[in-house]
Amino acid sequence: MTEACQCSPDAGSEPSEIHVQSLGRNVCPTNGRQGKLVDTKTVMAMLMIPLTHVKPAQYYFCREADCPTVYYSTDGQIFNETYLRERVFQKNPNDGSVHVCYCFRHSANSIHEELESTGKLTVIESITNGIQAGQCACEVRNPQGTCCLGNVIKLLKKLQIEQQHI
Ligand SMILES: [Zn+2]
Numbered sequence: 001m002t003e004a005c006q007c008s009p010d011a012g013s014e015p016s017e018i019h020v021q022s023l024g025r026n027v028c029p030t031n032g033r034q035g036k037l038v039d040t041k042t043v044m045a046m047l048m049i050p051l052t053h054v055k056p057a058q059y060y061f062c063r064e065a066d067c068p069t070v071y072y073s074t075d076g077q078i079f080n081e082t083y084l085r086e087r088v089f090q091k092n093p094n095d096g097s098v099h100v101c102y103c104f105r106h107s108a109n110s111i112h113e114e115l116e117s118t119g120k121l122t123v124i125e126s127i128t129n130g131i132q133a134g135q136c137a138c139e140v141r142n143p144q145g146t147c148c149l150g151n152v153i154k155l156l157k158k159l160q161i162e163q164q165h166i
Pocket residue numbers: 028029030031032033062063064067068069
């Protein structure tokens with residue numbers, strides 16, 4: 001495998017950056033799967049408990065539907081949905097009322113409603129227009145801390161497949 005670097009772990013990096021290099025340290029402690037690094041600002045925006053619980057650790061987002069843990073830290077802290085101000089799209093794949101787009105409040109149900117009443121799907125256009133207008137704030141609105149468009153596209157594919165079967 002790769003040779004261990006002899007230089008200081010801090011060499012060349014920003015002073016504020018903490019890199020956890022040891023493999024296996026940053027997998028979800030609940031299901032053992034690799035989560036995605038999430039900005040602490042996102043965790044702080046999502047928590048409904050006092051932010052005194054937030055530690056100077058790196059937080060990760062577990063996106064697996066079969067795992068109750070949403071955020072976990074490199075020092076073993078775990079937050080499931082009951083600690084959060086939002087329900088999490090990835091954790092509720094069969095609940096159409098859970099938002100897929102948190103900035104503009106789209107859900108599988110709202111997409112279904114539009115399809116049924118107008119036969120159209122304008123959700124992508126709506127989100128794209130919002131992004132261009134500088135109205136999105138995924139880092140503090142979306143539990144994953146990043147843009148929802150990938151999730152929306154996946155959801156639309158799923159809904160359109162369902163639509164063909166009606
Ligand atoms: Zn997990």
